[in-house]
Amino acid sequence: MTPPAKAPLFLERVRYRQRRVRDAAKLTPILGMVLLALPLLWSGDETVPESQTLIYVFGVWVGLVVIAATLSHFLREDDDESTLGEKTD
Amino acid sequence: MLTFNLLVAVALVYVAGLFVVAFLAERQAASGHARWLKSPLIYTLSLSIYCTAWTFYGAVGYAARSGLEFVTIYLGPTLVMIGWWAMLRRLVRVGREQRITSIADLISSRFGKSTQLGVIVTLICLVAGTPYVALQLQSVTLSFAIFAQDAGTVWQAGDLNAAAGWVAFGLAVFTVLFGTRNLDANERHHGIVMAIAVEAVVKLVALVAVGVFVVWGIGGGPSTIMQSIEASPIELWDQSGGRWATLIFLSAAAFICLPRMFQVLVVENADERHLRVASWAFPLYLLLMSLFVVPIAVVGLDLLPAGSNPDLFVLTLPLSQGREGLAMLSFLGGFSSATSMVIVATIAMATMVSNNIIVPIWLHRFKQPSAVFSGDVREVILLSRRISIACVLALGFIYYRVSGGGTSLAAIGLVSFAGVVQILPVMLGGLFWRGATRIGAGLGLSIGLTVWLWTLFLPSFGAGAIIPTAVLENGPFGLGWLRPQALFGIEGIDPLIHCVMWSMLLNSLFFVSGSLLSFPLPLERLQGAQFVNVLDRGTSASPWTVADAGAEDLLVMVQRILGSDEAQAIFQKEAERQGKTGYLPEVTTQFIEQLEKRLSGSVGAATAHAMIGQMTGGSGVRVEDLIAVADEAAQILEYSNRLEAKSAEQERTARALRQANEKLKALSIQKDAFLSQISHELRTPMTSIRSFSEILGDTDVAADARERYAQIIQDEAVRLTRLLDDLLDLAVLENGQVTLNKQSGIMRDLIDRAVQASGAQSGDLAVLREPLAEEVPITTDLDRLVQVFINLIANARKYCDRPEPKLRIVVSERDFAYHIDFVDNGSGISPQNQQVIFEKFSRITDQGKAGGAGLGLAICREIMHRLGGDVSYLPGQYGTAFRVVVPKT
Numbered sequence: 001m002t003p004p005a006k007a008p009l010f011l012e013r014v015r016y017r018q019r020r021v022r023d024a025a026k027l028t029p030i031l032g033m034v035l036l037a038l039p040l041l042w043s044g045d046e047t048v049p050e051s052q053t054l055i056y057v058f059g060v061w062v063g064l065v066v067i068a069a070t071l072s073h074f075l076r077e078d079d080d081e082s083t084l085g086e087k088t089d
Numbered sequence: 090m091l092t093f094n095l096l097v098a099v100a101l102v103y104v105a106g107l108f109v110v111a112f113l114a115e116r117q118a119a120s121g122h123a124r125w126l127k128s129p130l131i132y133t134l135s136l137s138i139y140c141t142a143w144t145f146y147g148a149v150g151y152a153a154r155s156g157l158e159f160v161t162i163y164l165g166p167t168l169v170m171i172g173w174w175a176m177l178r179r180l181v182r183v184g185r186e187q188r189i190t191s192i193a194d195l196i197s198s199r200f201g202k203s204t205q206l207g208v209i210v211t212l213i214c215l216v217a218g219t220p221y222v223a224l225q226l227q228s229v230t231l232s233f234a235i236f237a238q239d240a241g242t243v244w245q246a247g248d249l250n251a252a253a254g255w256v257a258f259g260l261a262v263f264t265v266l267f268g269t270r271n272l273d274a275n276e277r278h279h280g281i282v283m284a285i286a287v288e289a290v291v292k293l294v295a296l297v298a299v300g301v302f303v304v305w306g307i308g309g310g311p312s313t314i315m316q317s318i319e320a321s322p323i324e325l326w327d328q329s330g331g332r333w334a335t336l337i338f339l340s341a342a343a344f345i346c347l348p349r350m351f352q353v354l355v356v357e358n359a360d361e362r363h364l365r366v367a368s369w370a371f372p373l374y375l376l377l378m379s380l381f382v383v384p385i386a387v388v389g390l391d392l393l394p395a396g397s398n399p400d401l402f403v404l405t406l407p408l409s410q411g412r413e414g415l416a417m418l419s420f421l422g423g424f425s426s427a428t429s430m431v432i433v434a435t436i437a438m439a440t441m442v443s444n445n446i447i448v449p450i451w452l453h454r455f456k457q458p459s460a461v462f463s464g465d466v467r468e469v470i471l472l473s474r475r476i477s478i479a480c481v482l483a484l485g486f487i488y489y490r491v492s493g494g495g496t497s498l499a500a501i502g503l504v505s506f507a508g509v510v511q512i513l514p515v516m517l518g519g520l521f522w523r524g525a526t527r528i529g530a531g532l533g534l535s536i537g538l539t540v541w542l543w544t545l546f547l548p549s550f551g552a553g554a555i556i557p558t559a560v561l562e563n564g565p566f567g568l569g570w571l572r573p574q575a576l577f578g579i580e581g582i583d584p585l586i587h588c589v590m591w592s593m594l595l596n597s598l599f600f601v602s603g604s605l606l607s608f609p610l611p612l613e614r615l616q617g618a619q620f621v622n623v624l625d626r627g628t629s630a631s632p633w634t635v636a637d638a639g640a641e642d643l644l645v646m647v648q649r650i651l652g653s654d655e656a657q658a659i660f661q662k663e664a665e666r667q668g669k670t671g672y673l674p675e676v677t678t679q680f681i682e683q684l685e686k687r688l689s690g691s692v693g694a695a696t697a698h699a700m701i702g703q704m705t706g707g708s709g710v711r712v713e714d715l716i717a718v719a720d721e722a723a724q725i726l727e728y729s730n731r732l733e734a735k736s737a738e739q740e741r742t743a744r745a746l747r748q749a750n751e752k753l754k755a756l757s758i759q760k761d762a763f764l765s766q767i768s769h770e771l772r773t774p775m776t777s778i779r780s781f782s783e784i785l786g787d788t789d790v791a792a793d794a795r796e797r798y799a800q801i802i803q804d805e806a807v808r809l810t811r812l813l814d815d816l817l818d819l820a821v822l823e824n825g826q827v828t829l830n831k832q833s834g835i836m837r838d839l840i841d842r843a844v845q846a847s848g849a850q851s852g853d854l855a856v857l858r859e860p861l862a863e864e865v866p867i868t869t870d871l872d873r874l875v876q877v878f879i880n881l882i883a884n885a886r887k888y889c890d891r892p893e894p895k896l897r898i899v900v901s902e903r904d905f906a907y908h909i910d911f912v913d914n915g916s917g918i919s920p921q922n923q924q925v926i927f928e929k930f931s932r933i934t935d936q937g938k939a940g941g942a943g944l945g946l947a948i949c950r951e952i953m954h955r956l957g958g959d960v961s962y963l964p965g966q967y968g969t970a971f972r973v974v975v976p977k978t
Contacts, residue, residue: 022174029172036164036337040330051315054383057160061167061376068171069369075174 021074028067035060096236096420103421104259107428110287111267111280118279126279127359129366135282135353136371137289139166139344140378141221141430142228143502145292145423148379150400152386156323161333162502163379165340167372173364177354179520180345181364182623184355188690192351192512193441196534198694199519199620200527201613207445207695209534210512211438214348215481216538216546217508218438222485223492224501225427226253228400232423235404236416250490257486260431264482265475268436281432282357288425293377295422299403300381302415303388307406314384321387335586336503342513343506348437349430356437431482439477444693447473452696466649470692492550504549507588511537514597518604523617525600528607533600537592544573545588612698640676643704647684650691650700659687755925763929763943770812774805815944819929822951829870829955836900836907837863839871843878847886849896854886857897865902868978869956877949877960881911881971884945888969889915905976910963912970923962 011019039053118126125131144162151159169177189195193214197207230253237248267280308314344350358364389402393409403423407415448470515533518525547555556573564572574584576591609617640660647656663683664674674680681701688697781798784790790798821827840863849856867874885896891914899910918926929947946960953960956975963970 025174026172029168029175032164032168032171033337037330037334040333051318054157054318057157057164058376058380061160061164061372064167064171065369065372065376068372072173072365072368075365 018074018076021071025071025075028064028071031067032060032064035063093237096233096417099417099421100424103424104263104428107284107287108263108266111263111284114283115267115280126283129360129363129370131282131286132353132358132360132363133367133370133374134286134289135357136350136367137292137374138285138349138353138429138433139347140289140292140375140426141502142225142423142427143221144378145296145426146228146232146400146403147502148382149386149389149402150398152382153323153390153399153402157383158332158336159382160379161336162340163375165337165342166344167375168337169341169344170368170371173368176520177345177364178361179623181355181358181361183520183620184358185361186623187619187694188686190356190444190690190693191437191441192346192348192516193445194689194693194695195351195355196512196515196519196530197445198689199616200525200530201610201616202695202698203527203531204445204449204695204699206527206530206534207441207693209531209538211441211445213508213511213534213538214438214441215484216542217505218348218434219481219484219488220492220501221505222431222434222481223488225431226256226485226489229253229256229424229427231398231401232404232420235401235408236420239408253486253489256428257482260428260435261479261482263428264432264435264439264478268432268439268478269471269474278357278436281436282353285353285429285433288429289374291425292422293374295418295425296378296381296403298415299407299419300385302410302412303381303385303406306412307392307410308384308388314387317391318383318387321390323383323387323390331586332583335589339503339506339510339585339589342510346509346512346516347434347506348441348509349434352433352437352440431485435478435481438481439474442477442481443470443473444696447477448692448696449699452699466692467652470650500549503585504545507545507585507592508538508541510589511541511592511596514593514600518600519617519620521621522604523614523621524604525617526604526607526609527613529600529602529604532603533596536599537596540576540592540595541588543571544576544591545584548573548584640674643676643681643684646700646704647688650688659684752925755921756928759925759928759943766943767812771809774809778802778805815948819944819948819951822948822955825955827955830872831868832871833866833868834871835863836865836867836909839867839875840878840898840900840909843875843882846875847879847882849882849886853894854882854889855893855895856882857895859899862900862902863898865900865907867907867975869975873952873956874975877952877973878909878911880945880949881960881973885911885913885915885969889913891915906958906974907977909973909975910970911973912963912968914968917964917967917969918962920964923964926962927960 036057039056042053114126148159148162151162183189184195187195187198189198193207193210196210197203200206230249233252234249264281267284268278304311304314308317345354385402385406386399389397389399389406393402393405397405403419404416407413407419448466451469451473452466511534514537515525515530519530560573562572564570570577574580574587576587579587582590644656644660647659650656651659660674663680667674685697685701688700691697692700781802785795785798785802837860840858844850844856882896885894889896893914895914897910897912899908899912901908901910927946927950929944949960953973953975958973958975960971960973963972
């Protein structure tokens with residue numbers, strides 16, 4: 001048993017980077033939502049062909065898969081991840 | 090021509106193959122070397138049960154009717170998977186830490202292990218899931234019918250029903266065989282997971298093969314296909330925005346709320362790190378499944394006669410082109426999609442029904458069962474699970490029969506989604522908000538269920554089928570604001586959006602306000618903290634503050650659920666961990682908590698808690714305990730208390746060591762003294778023997794002197810012999826070579842003999858006795874015991890330093906032994922000497938007045954140990970006192 005330690009307020013470079021990777025992982029779904037909502041703005045615009053929308057949606061999909069694969073490669077569990085720790089940067 | 094019989098044969102062979110795969114996987118897992126069974130790839134593939142027959146056949150139909158909208162069903166799960174770090178990781182961790190068995194169990198466990206919440210969630214899942222199972226039966230049956238039609242026979246309703254019945258029966262057999270092998274729902278169903286992984290590959294390969302054939306075989310390449318997509322009558326993109334967003338939300342929410350998805354995502358998850366791979370691999374799988382949907386729809390509409398069912402294009406398109414092999418593959422793909430979904434959904438729902446409904450009722454009704462034997466509850470649970478599986482499939486079949494298989498596939502799927510999504514607010518609230526309470530959850534779930542039933546589920550049977558047309562148009566009892574498809578008078582919204590919007594809003598509203606206004610039970614607060622803080626390590630309070638249950642009672646109860654072998658193994662392991670031998674560990678709060686979790690994995694949180702509660706008196710945790718644990722100051726205090734306890738313990742050890750060291754030092758000094766003493770003892774008689782024998786050697790010694798000298802030589806020799814005898818006696822006793830000669834006698838006679846032999850009657854020692862107390866029988870080696878008595882009496886005679894020495898001999902009787910105390914009126918033995926008097930060579934006074942070598946007491950102790958008793962110094966008797974303890978027999 002260890003006494004409850006106060007988490008440090010600032011982190012060194014590696015753990016700082018790790019925190020940002022986590023932020024990115026949490027934000028990717030939001031990016032996806034925004035990108036997938038974009039075609040809704042085109043609907044009034046007759047100049048965009050329908051097959052273009054198809055390609056766009058699948059393109060975003062592929063992009064999201066690539067981002068997720070990259071991020072999951074860099075995400076690490078081992079670093080302490082208590083909520084105490086989350087408040088430090 | 091592909092005959093129908095051949096198709097049936099292929100399907101049967103395929104099913105047999107799945108049985109073999111499942112069986113082999115089970116055997117591999119049982120033999121222990123099946124690491125690949127637990128690989129992230131298998132996990133990802135098992136997630137593919139999200140793609141049911143609704144995907145395999147229905148997606149093309151969906152695209153033919155509504156264009157690109159079908160992708161929303163797969164974009165939702167994609168967003169959830171790529172955001173795994175924020176949400177799924179937490180869910181999976183909770184599932185493992187709390188040994189969650191189903192989504193109903195999750196909700197019940199989070200809100201104070203409430204049975205009622207478990208029942209509500211089970212009902213929601215059952216109502217929403219049954220149509221879905223029916224849908225799978227329908228799609229398999231329809232695909233059979235297509236082939237029958239192709240072979241020249243048109244199936245009637247009776248044939249369809251019979252086929253659906255056989256499929257349901259076969260699935261029930263498979264699921265019972267491989268889904269109820271072990272009771273612990275938390276243990277992986279390796280056979281089933283492996284089978285659905287194989288099926289996942291088959292359906293992906295089948296759909297991609299059809300797609301490739303359509304694009305390159307018929308369509309003439311990607312660019313041509315793009316042109317035909319532009320030219321086709323399908324409105325690819327006709328979005329108002331509301332439906333697009335709602336459907337993405339709906340599919341994302343359903344992805345985590347569907348019982349079968351929860352089963353593969355959380356319950357069957359072997360390792361949290363598998364999520365890392367699945368986070369991108371599963372979206373990729375979905376992408377590949379969706380890639381060729383639009384081309385197939387476009388080409389199908391183009392080539393097939395008008396009016397053919399677009400839901401079956403995946404089958405009919407290859408058939409119409411004469412590609413029977415491809416059609417067969419496609420059939421197997423659709424068959425796989427349907428069967429894998431039904432199997433997992435059935436297991437998930439059967440677990441919920443049996444753990445949350447049947448077992449609580451059974452336990453309630455048979456609280457005091459007439460005959461308790463190990464494994465009896467286990468058998469009941471397994472049986473109930475098997476019956477539940479059969480019932481769920483029967484329900485699906487009945488629904489299929491009743492609904493007549495009319496509505497298009499996609500519609501049923503979305504209705505189901507909207508139903509299970511009612512669990513979402515409570516689930517998210519439970520995972521992220523500690524303030525969520527049982528009352529709030531119950532309110533939210535009930536309202537959500539009601540709104541869903543009223544606005545979407547019941548109307549989905551068609552106007553007038555269940556809800557009369559008049560009610561649909563004017564509301565119940567003429568209350569216009571309660572019209573099923575225009576709540577609060579807001580008309581003109583798409584029925585699905587209408588239902589999802591209102592049910593989610595009202596559900597969340599009641600959940601949140603109910604939580605804000607109510608006060609949670611201690612157990613709810615404890616569970617809330619454990620769920621919300623699941624990613625923090627090492628913050629936990631035990632739900633049990635009292636551990637007054639007997640280990641044996643607990644073992645009996647655990648045996649009833651887990652069977653005797655497993656239960657005993659758990660108990661023995663814990664006993665071993667505590668450093669005890671045997672099967673019964675000390676019952677600590679941690680052990681009870683661990684047991685409860687173990688049982689949760691089998692019977693669900695609520696039942697496990699209730700059963701443990703019965704054993705421990707049912708008190709559980711109190712508010713004060715929570716506060717004590719939560720308080721950080723208390724934690725620090727406890728920490729320092731523990732440190733103190735630890736240092737006290739170390740001090741005790743150090744003290745014991747110091748004591749031992751002092752004893753060793755004293756003994757060492759004693760030994761040196763003894764050695765010089767014994768040399769002296771041996772040399773003195775030897776010297777006189779030598780000198781007197783020299784004198785005797787001279788011839789001119791008077792006869793009387795000669796006799797005197799011979800006498801001296803003899804006395805000294807006797808002294809020497811006695812010393813050597815003592816040493817020998819001790820050595821024999823210590824080596825355990827002595828044979829005991831057991832006899833029966835009366836204690837009084839023994840003491841008489843001892844007093845006589847020790848010469849105490851000569852008058853220099855007064856012996857005080859209690860003849861009545863001595864009148865007791867004893868069975869032991871009497872001669873040896875007398876030897877001990879003689880020694881003790883002789884010691885008193887020799888060492889008692891009073892002018893009028895007295896020795897009191899007191900015999901007292903205990904349960905299994907006699908205590909014989911020898912107490913004289915001497916000055917006693919000092920505490921430091923009390924420790925060493927029984928050691929060899931030890932002698933308190935070194936004046937050698939007794940002529941002994943300090944072996945007497947050592948011999949006594951050895952003898953008493955051999956007799957199964959003891960002799961020890963008895964302090965506090967105003968004199969030197971020894972107590973002999975000798976067993977009665």
